[in-house]
Amino acid sequence: MQRAAHGVLLEVAYDGTAFSGWAHQPTRRTVQDTLDGAIHTLDPNASPVRGTSRTDAGVHAEGQCVAFDASLPLSPRGWVLAVNQHLPDDVAVRSAREIDVEYNPRFKAKNKRYRYRILLDRVRDPLLRDRAWRIGWPLDIARMQEETKSIVGTHDFGAFRSAHDARTETVRTIAGANVELESERVAAFVIEGNAFLYNMVRILVGTLVDVGRGKLEPGAIDRALRSPLREEGRKLAGMTAPAHGLTLEKIDLDLPPTSGTPWPR
Amino acid sequence: MQRAAHGVLLEVAYDGTAFSGWAHQPTRRTVQDTLDGAIHTLDPNASPVRGTSRTDAGVHAEGQCVAFDASLPLSPRGWVLAVNQHLPDDVAVRSAREIDVEYNPRFKAKNKRYRYRILLDRVRDPLLRDRAWRIGWPLDIARMQEETKSIVGTHDFGAFRSAHDARTETVRTIAGANVELESERVAAFVIEGNAFLYNMVRILVGTLVDVGRGKLEPGAIDRALRSPLREEGRKLAGMTAPAHGLTLEKIDLDLPPTSGTPWPR
Numbered sequence: 001m002q003r004a005a006h007g008v009l010l011e012v013a014y015d016g017t018a019f020s021g022w023a024h025q026p027t028r029r030t031v032q033d034t035l036d037g038a039i040h041t042l043d044p045n046a047s048p049v050r051g052t053s054r055t056d057a058g059v060h061a062e063g064q065c066v067a068f069d070a071s072l073p074l075s076p077r078g079w080v081l082a083v084n085q086h087l088p089d090d091v092a093v094r095s096a097r098e099i100d101v102e103y104n105p106r107f108k109a110k111n112k113r114y115r116y117r118i119l120l121d122r123v124r125d126p127l128l129r130d131r132a133w134r135i136g137w138p139l140d141i142a143r144m145q146e147e148t149k150s151i152v153g154t155h156d157f158g159a160f161r162s163a164h165d166a167r168t169e170t171v172r173t174i175a176g177a178n179v180e181l182e183s184e185r186v187a188a189f190v191i192e193g194n195a196f197l198y199n200m201v202r203i204l205v206g207t208l209v210d211v212g213r214g215k216l217e218p219g220a221i222d223r224a225l226r227s228p229l230r231e232e233g234r235k236l237a238g239m240t241a242p243a244h245g246l247t248l249e250k251i252d253l254d255l256p257p258t259s260g261t262p263w264p265r
Numbered sequence: 266m267q268r269a270a271h272g273v274l275l276e277v278a279y280d281g282t283a284f285s286g287w288a289h290q291p292t293r294r295t296v297q298d299t300l301d302g303a304i305h306t307l308d309p310n311a312s313p314v315r316g317t318s319r320t321d322a323g324v325h326a327e328g329q330c331v332a333f334d335a336s337l338p339l340s341p342r343g344w345v346l347a348v349n350q351h352l353p354d355d356v357a358v359r360s361a362r363e364i365d366v367e368y369n370p371r372f373k374a375k376n377k378r379y380r381y382r383i384l385l386d387r388v389r390d391p392l393l394r395d396r397a398w399r400i401g402w403p404l405d406i407a408r409m410q411e412e413t414k415s416i417v418g419t420h421d422f423g424a425f426r427s428a429h430d431a432r433t434e435t436v437r438t439i440a441g442a443n444v445e446l447e448s449e450r451v452a453a454f455v456i457e458g459n460a461f462l463y464n465m466v467r468i469l470v471g472t473l474v475d476v477g478r479g480k481l482e483p484g485a486i487d488r489a490l491r492s493p494l495r496e497e498g499r500k501l502a503g504m505t506a507p508a509h510g511l512t513l514e515k516i517d518l519d520l521p522p523t524s525g526t527p528w529p530r
Contacts, residue, residue, distance in 0.1 A: 013391050014392075015391045015392050060392060062392065084389065089391060092388060092389045092390065092391050094390070122529045123345055123357060123529060125278055125327075125357065125359070126278050126354060126355045126357050127279075127280050127512075129355070131392075264388065
């Protein structure tokens with residue numbers, strides 16, 4: 001058996017609609033298992049893949065970062081073309097580069113950018129059904145933009161996480177947050193930071209939409225962040241927005257100086 | 266049996282991916298049959314629907330216009346909500362208005378706007394796989410923009426139609442044509458006119474892409490339009506671009522003064 005002596009780092013994009021999320025599950029279709037299957041077909045000695053962010057079912061990605069160790073000495077271009085030949089239509093390798101063997105991107109993110117799309121429309125739109133959360137009420141976008149200001153900075157986001165999140169350390173630093181209009185009827189909440197709590201982006205979106213429609217008063221996010229009791233803080237925040245509006249857009253990793261140049265960009 | 270005495274005009278959107286086009290087919294899934302089925306469930310005495318444009322398999326629509334005659338006296342809002350309840354996720358009524366009974370939109374278009382999206386990328390993108398034609402070569406967008414100028418106006422488009430188009434009258438008037446950049450890596454060919462030949466937009470796109478990649482010399486469209494022999498003209502034009510890049514965006518109909526106000530817009 002050949003040693004898996006070539007570290008490879010991939011950028012991977014997927015349409016999350018038909019996946020039960022990123023992480024391996026024994027009986028469901030996941031992105032991790034799909035990638036492992038494609039790589040194993042090419043290189044039976046390759047290690048399992050190591051992803052950076054565990055996206056939920058329905059969440060999309062343009063720039064998930066994934067490392068593995070290969071025994072085949074393919075070029076970055078070779079990996080992109082070969083793995084894509086073995087992947088289904090709803091997932092693709094977007095670029096590849098050489099990296100140290102056993103590099104694990106899981107806790108190496110310097111920055112992650114998420115985009116959450118909101119469709120402002122009184123009736124549903126089949127062309128955006130899997131990509132944006134439709135809100136049929138009028139939303140005050142300027143008020144939502146103002147509300148995002150209290151997100152930026154270092155805060156205890158304990159009020160903005162799923163009850164399933166067991167992590168005790170809930171302080172996170174958010175480098176940027178904004179609501180922008182992509183078109184007349186599509187708004188996007190864009191947020192950047194190096195780490196997030198489970199469901200944090202989606203609960204922030206649910207709260208912003210409640211502020212935008214007048215169900216919560218402006219300042220709701222700030223009040224939830226400052227709430228001394230976590231259970232109380234979670235009650236001050238809004239619902240968890242549905243998964244299908246969310247896209248993991250880009251991850252900037254802390255890379256060792258030995259890492260190669262990506263192909264194609 | 267109640268008379269179908271209420272004319273209704275719908276704007277309909279669909280993701281064309283899983284449809285064998287607009288027009289009824291005995292054994293395939295089409296948009297027309299799907300709409301007829303939903304309306305018939307609500308109103309068994311309603312007439313079959315009459316569409317404006319027969320879009321091909323894989324082609325999307327944001328603003329297909331569809332008329333039918335109902336026996337139920339629903340409001341426009343009532344039709345939008347009720348029909349959408351009976352339609353699958355990939356098709357939806359976007360608006361409704363009252364119109365004369367037996368109104369047929371088929372030859373009533375004052376203007377139709379199509380958008381053809383081109384993804385400029387060396388590797389495939391799962392999130393755009395059903396919405397844009399991916400071109401892996403560099404394209405000279407400025408050259409393509411220049412080339413669109415010869416499309417605008419009244420010309421014999423005999424060179425830009427499918428061999429399956431049996432119409433003898435091939436002169437059409439194009440009100441506008443342009444190539445625009447939607448983002449760094451998505452270009453769109455937008456064309457407007459009151460009538461088009463079969464596959465005309467897709468053959469124009471195939472020709473523009475050949476000019477953009479340098480396979481055809483600038484002026485190719487003008488030369489094909491001026492070619493006196495049709496067979497020769499078709500040879501001067503490019504391939505038919507694939508269906509999935511094309512969206513029927515908007516139709517402006519010549520409406521009788523008796524028609525009502527649309528809901529919701």
